[in-house]
Amino acid sequence: MTDKNSTAPAIAVEGLWQVFGEHADKALRAAREAATDPEDFQAIAEDLKGRGLIPAVRAADFEVKNGELFVIMGLSGSGKSTLIRCISRLIEPTAGAVRIDGEDILQANEKRLIELRRHKLGMVFQHFGLFPHMTVADNVGFPLKMQGAGKAERRKRAFEVLELVGLQGREDAYPRNLSGGQRQRVGIARSLAVNPDIWFLDEPFSALDPLIRRQLQDEFLNIQATLKKSIVFITHDIQEALKLADRIAIMRDGEVVQIGTPEDIVLRPVDDYVREFTRDVAKGHHACVESVMLDQVPENMPDDPKLRVGMTLSTALEKCMDLYDPVPVWDADGKMVGAVNPAELAAALHVDDSAGPDCV
The missing domain is CATH 3.40.50.300 (P-loop containing nucleotide triphosphate hydrolases)
Structure with missing residues (x-):
């Protein structure tokens, strides 16, 4: 069984190509040899297409932890x-x-x-x-x-x-x-x-x-x-x-x-x-507070909605808006018809998904 505490990747994909067509392996070698830059995968793919082949996966490289x-x-x-x-x-x-x-x-x-x-x-x-x-x-x-x-x-x-x-x-x-x-x-x-x-x-x-x-x-x-x-x-x-x-x-x-x-x-x-x-x-x-946070902490900040580094921006906005009193809402004729709490506006934009209030 895999050691879940290991730092080695569970999967390592290295330079993976999938080319469809007859004698694809030979054609890929020839296209690589003919390429001016062996790292120009687009040029290699175009060469393969010119040979009547389909380069479906091109030099894939990644790891899965x-x-x-x-x-x-x-x-x-x-x-x-x-x-x-x-x-x-x-x-x-x-x-x-x-x-x-x-x-x-x-x-x-x-x-x-x-x-x-x-x-x-x-x-x-x-x-x-x-x-x-x-x-x-x-x-x-x-x-x-x-x-x-x-x-x-x-x-x-x-x-x-x-x-x-x-x-x-x-x-x-x-x-x-x-x-x-x-x-x-x-x-x-x-x-x-x-x-x-x-x-x-x-x-x-x-x-x-x-x-x-x-x-x-x-x-x-x-x-x-x-x-x-x-x-x-x-x-x-x-x-x-x-x-x-x-x-x-x-x-x-x-x-x-x-x-x-x-x-x-x-x-x-x-x-x-x-x-x-x-x-x-x-x-x-999907973004967290840390991604927009200032490096320098300003002086005299009167409000503290208790934001956390890993909190999503939508949840953070909802908490900030909760500090404010209701504000008026006007109709097209300039008549005040009601009020809305800013926290309710922010909450209406918030999606309650399974990821919870913190960034993954």
């Missing part, structure tokens, strides 16, 4: 789903390395890869992939059956993880008797049955209705707070990414263009592409 929830996002066709399939070796990358706790799994033989998938890696995808003829408990226990576990052990573990995802009492139901959100919970429980160190999730909630999706996001955060898995999570939804992630990687045309915390992505986008993702994001819900 132990216990980190690392979100990869981008527009459709940006390469995010291809990237997670390369990392999990559902497809074979053209070049590069993927190190799981220091082991380059791209060099692993088939037997070792099966062992990793059965004991160390968990996977959840958008489509549930449940066996319709099996009960919920049997679906969840299926990975343990592949490990050779007995029926009693499988059923005991299935009950444990089904309780974790809120499906206790539905163990003997069949997938056809469940809602879409419940079926996705079964998929999550099945991936947790073997207690994997590393969890891959490819847009697991995108097919669900918005309300169910938000509920599952909240439950997912609760599960992660309990289990502290190392997670790679794929999404195209910036709000989902900001809500869930410890760090976010933004992809464009197969390249990772920025990696940062939710606050980094919202307040410090590297270019217009990233900026467009966050254009409609309420920045006060």
Whole structure:
């Protein structure tokens, strides 16, 4: 099992390329050799396109820390789903390395890869992939059956993880008797049955209705707070990414263009592409007081709303406004028609999400 206190990354992706087409590995080597600058990945990609190939992932480099929830996002066709399939070796990358706790799994033989998938890696995808003829408990226990576990052990573990995802009492139901959100919970429980160190999730909630999706996001955060898995999570939804992630990687045309915390992505986008993702994001819900704090403390500050360094800007504004008395509200004819408390204005702008009042 992974040492959660280790400083070594759970996953290290190094110079990863995925090129689709015949003799892609030879073409990539030729394109690299022909490049004036071996670090000009855009030029190498254009060379590959000229050879009739598709460079779907281009020289990806990043690390996922132990216990980190690392979100990869981008527009459709940006390469995010291809990237997670390369990392999990559902497809074979053209070049590069993927190190799981220091082991380059791209060099692993088939037997070792099966062992990793059965004991160390968990996977959840958008489509549930449940066996319709099996009960919920049997679906969840299926990975343990592949490990050779007995029926009693499988059923005991299935009950444990089904309780974790809120499906206790539905163990003997069949997938056809469940809602879409419940079926996705079964998929999550099945991936947790073997207690994997590393969890891959490819847009697991995108097919669900918005309300169910938000509920599952909240439950997912609760599960992660309990289990502290190392997670790679794929999404195209910036709000989902900001809500869930410890760090976010933004992809464009197969390249990772920025990696940062939710606050980094919202307040410090590297270019217009990233900026467009966050254009409609309420920045006060993802930035903290520290990001706008003065270095020098002025004298004679009469008011103290007890702000904290890690408090979000929206929560801080609400606390500041609570210091002020109600103010008048006028109609179009200049008649005073009522009053409003500034704290109520600030509260109306505040989103009460699962991240709580502090920055992540």
